[in-house]
Amino acid sequence: MTSPVIHIVDDDVSFRTAVARLLQASGYEVALYESARQLLEKPLDLEPGCLLLDVRMPGLSGPELQARLANTENTLPIIFLTGHGDIRMSVRAIKAGAEDFLSKPVSRKTLIEAIQRALVRQEEARERNLRLGSLRALVATLTPRESEVFALIVRGKLNKQIAHELGTSERTIKAHRHAVMQKLKVASLAEAVSIAERIGILAVASGDEPGGT
Amino acid sequence: MRASAFNTRLLENFRLWCHKLLANMLPQLSSIANEKLCEVNRRLDTALNNMSQGLCMFDSEGRLVLCNERYIQMYRLSHDAVKPGCTIRELLALRKVCGTFQGDPYEYSTNLLARIAEGKTLRETVEALDGLVTVIVDRPIEGGGWVATFEDVTARRQLEHERDRGQKFLNTIVENAPIPIFVKEASGLRYVLVNRAGEQFWGVSRAEMIGKTSHDVFPKEEADLIAVRDQQLLRSDQPVVDEREIQTPRNGIRSIVSRRLTVCDEDGKSRYVVGVIQDVTERKLVEKRIAHMAHKLIHLNRTAIAGVLSASFAHELNQPLGAILSNAEAAEVLLTANPLNLCHLKEIIADIRRDDQRAGEIIKQVGGFLKKGDEIELQEFDLSDAVRCAFHLLDHEAVTRGVVLGVRQAKVALPVRANEVHLQQVILNLAMNGMDAMARCDPGSRKLTLETAWAGDTDAEVSVSDSGIGVPADKLERIFDALVTTKPQGTGLGLSIARTIIEIYGGKIWAENRPGGGAVFRFTLPLAKTRAA
Numbered sequence: 001m002t003s004p005v006i007h008i009v010d011d012d013v014s015f016r017t018a019v020a021r022l023l024q025a026s027g028y029e030v031a032l033y034e035s036a037r038q039l040l041e042k043p044l045d046l047e048p049g050c051l052l053l054d055v056r057m058p059g060l061s062g063p064e065l066q067a068r069l070a071n072t073e074n075t076l077p078i079i080f081l082t083g084h085g086d087i088r089m090s091v092r093a094i095k096a097g098a099e100d101f102l103s104k105p106v107s108r109k110t111l112i113e114a115i116q117r118a119l120v121r122q123e124e125a126r127e128r129n130l131r132l133g134s135l136r137a138l139v140a141t142l143t144p145r146e147s148e149v150f151a152l153i154v155r156g157k158l159n160k161q162i163a164h165e166l167g168t169s170e171r172t173i174k175a176h177r178h179a180v181m182q183k184l185k186v187a188s189l190a191e192a193v194s195i196a197e198r199i200g201i202l203a204v205a206s207g208d209e210p211g212g213t
Numbered sequence: 214m215r216a217s218a219f220n221t222r223l224l225e226n227f228r229l230w231c232h233k234l235l236a237n238m239l240p241q242l243s244s245i246a247n248e249k250l251c252e253v254n255r256r257l258d259t260a261l262n263n264m265s266q267g268l269c270m271f272d273s274e275g276r277l278v279l280c281n282e283r284y285i286q287m288y289r290l291s292h293d294a295v296k297p298g299c300t301i302r303e304l305l306a307l308r309k310v311c312g313t314f315q316g317d318p319y320e321y322s323t324n325l326l327a328r329i330a331e332g333k334t335l336r337e338t339v340e341a342l343d344g345l346v347t348v349i350v351d352r353p354i355e356g357g358g359w360v361a362t363f364e365d366v367t368a369r370r371q372l373e374h375e376r377d378r379g380q381k382f383l384n385t386i387v388e389n390a391p392i393p394i395f396v397k398e399a400s401g402l403r404y405v406l407v408n409r410a411g412e413q414f415w416g417v418s419r420a421e422m423i424g425k426t427s428h429d430v431f432p433k434e435e436a437d438l439i440a441v442r443d444q445q446l447l448r449s450d451q452p453v454v455d456e457r458e459i460q461t462p463r464n465g466i467r468s469i470v471s472r473r474l475t476v477c478d479e480d481g482k483s484r485y486v487v488g489v490i491q492d493v494t495e496r497k498l499v500e501k502r503i504a505h506m507a508h509k510l511i512h513l514n515r516t517a518i519a520g521v522l523s524a525s526f527a528h529e530l531n532q533p534l535g536a537i538l539s540n541a542e543a544a545e546v547l548l549t550a551n552p553l554n555l556c557h558l559k560e561i562i563a564d565i566r567r568d569d570q571r572a573g574e575i576i577k578q579v580g581g582f583l584k585k586g587d588e589i590e591l592q593e594f595d596l597s598d599a600v601r602c603a604f605h606l607l608d609h610e611a612v613t614r615g616v617v618l619g620v621r622q623a624k625v626a627l628p629v630r631a632n633e634v635h636l637q638q639v640i641l642n643l644a645m646n647g648m649d650a651m652a653r654c655d656p657g658s659r660k661l662t663l664e665t666a667w668a669g670d671t672d673a674e675v676s677v678s679d680s681g682i683g684v685p686a687d688k689l690e691r692i693f694d695a696l697v698t699t700k701p702q703g704t705g706l707g708l709s710i711a712r713t714i715i716e717i718y719g720g721k722i723w724a725e726n727r728p729g730g731g732a733v734f735r736f737t738l739p740l741a742k743t744r745a746a
Contacts, residue, residue, distance in 0.1 A: 012532045014568055018539035021561065025546035056528060058612050083528030104535030108542040
């Protein structure tokens with residue numbers, strides 16, 4: 001795995017440089033931006049890494065940049081750094097998904113811990129996403145009919161009920177169920193339900209619009 | 214007239230008297246000849262009867278020798294009754310009947326004759342029942358007898374009374390005037406008049422002042438000064454009004470406005486120094502207290518501004534502090550490397566030093582802005598420097614509020630004399646008002662510009678223009694009055710304090726609405742050097 005890149009966005013050149021030095025000395029790769037706009041100019045090198053954002057900057061402020069990034073593919077965790085933060089500002093940032101909210105001056109320990117926490121979480125999320133992706137890939141191998149059967153099985157429907165619901169014979173459903181279990185590489189109904197839950201199939205049936213990737 | 218029949222001795226005596234009394238009228242009497250006696254008598258009669266005084270002549274027995282027309286009129290006697298030869302007692306009795314004599318004729322005439330016999334001149338002023346006031350002089354003449362003159366002084370008396378009344382009236386006014394008044398005679402500069410307020414003011418009774426010089430009354434230092442001032446006044450002869458502090462004999466130091474002038478007496482020679490004093494000590498104290506309060510308000514306003522800006526100050530200060538900490542910790546990590554990258558470490562140390570200076574500058578700036586020194590001290594400085602300082606203090610606040618802050622400075626120096634911190638405060642007040650006025654405008658359109666420029670040849674101008682909502686036309690004039698505000702949370706003190714400060718330094722401040730929207734606040738200050746210099 002490549003070493004994580006820390007993206008530092010701060011209009012104060014002195015601070016930007018100092019933090020970059022500290023992080024480099026601590027073994028991170030850094031990318032420096034003097035404004036939010038500069039960061040937005042080209043697509044971010046997505047993973048792994050995190051964003052260190054100054055709150056108060058001329059032009060786009062830190063929170064404004066956060067809002068812009070929320071509408072993109074960005075998965076980089078955001079750590080805010082502020083010269084003078086208040087509680088309201090930090091609550092707002094955290095609610096909007098920020099990983100952390102730190103005050104300048106920030107000690108190496110605090111900063112690195114925050115970065116590490118963010119990176120671990122990002123890694124976890126990445127792995128979760130990867131697993132989710134492979135599950136989705138498995139589910140994607142189901143035929144449309146098998147998908148329908150799968151959706152009903154995981155809701156605890158009996159073969160007979162499913163056959164009735166889909167207007168076919170119980171025997172046919174039995175064959176579909178077997179194929180589904182094989183394709184999803186599960187041995188029990190409990191495992192199948194777990195997959196369904198993780199990829200959000202159960203939620204879909206509660207009436208919401210199907211979503212997900 | 215039977216005068217010619219009287220003995221010549223008597224006539225000669227009368228002639229001598231007439232010579233004294235009427236020397237200018239009748240010089241020819243000295244060369245009188247018997248044959249001309251009748252003519253002379255006629256002239257004498259004419260002269261006597263045209264006198265303004267009443268006149269009678271008596272012989273040593275008290276018998277009337279002659280009297281003039283005025284006498285008869287004055288005492289309302291009849292021509293028939295008054296004949297030469299009638300006695301003084303008879304005349305007095307007649308006058309008593311006419312109501313022009315009140316005493317006892319016998320007693321009076323006896324006394325009179327006795328005094329005349331002693332050769333004494335009698336003078337008395339007699340006031341009759343009808344208000345007639347006469348001065349009577351009975352003057353013995355050589356060889357016996359006497360001449361009596363009667364002068365009607367009723368009118369003069371009245372004038373004198375009126376004058377006395379007027380004098381008394383004026384004295385009462387002077388005495389009761391609530392302001393200290395004194396008069397000194399010019400030659401020896403001794404006090405001749407001191408009123409009651411004066412006694413109280415100096416804490417000295419008039420008995421201790423009248424007839425004394427200021428050296429007898431005042432402490433020496435003060436007396437010396439008074440003497441010098443009196444001499445100056447007498448030399449210039451012009452009234453002087455001035456304000457000063459005086460050390461009174463028993464009332465401590467007082468602040469006074471003194472008006473002094475010289476006046477002449479009726480004779481036009483003797484001169485006096487007249488002084489009227491207004492004790493303004495209390496007023497001065499009140500003025501001082503008001504000034505003190507104004508200073509306190511100015512300082513409070515500055516503290517309030519600093520409170521609003523404190524977040525910005527903290528932010529600005531934490532930038533270098535944050536950089537210093539990160540640099541130091543980076544250096545710590547780098548020191549564990551082998552081999553050491555000394556170049557890199559040197560770079561870091563240089564940066565730490567620079568950031569430390571930067572932090573120091575910020576603290577100095579804020580500290581300077583908050584320092585208590587609120588004296589109206591006059592330093593000469595470039596007005597553009599004050600604007601630049603204000604710009605730095607505002608920089609972060611503007612970023613926070615999404616305001617684009619601009620500054621345009623005159624190309625040449627604008628030297629003014631004032632307390633620089635006070636002027637920064639004015640600029641900050643105006644700028645924060647401008648930012649408040651833009652709070653509800655579209656974030657992209659918030660612009661605040663500070664500008665300095667020449668205003669004519671003698672003034673420098675600072676303008677603070679915003680792109681906000683402008684000032685309601687009816688408030689443009691009043692907006693600098695205390696407690697007038699257009700903001701929901703405004704105290705209405707910021708602009709009033711700004712005006713107070715600008716006026717202290719002899720400037721003017723006003724507001725205008727910009728044609729394109731927004732407002733511009735301007736103030737001017739007199740330049741320390743004119744443009745040509």
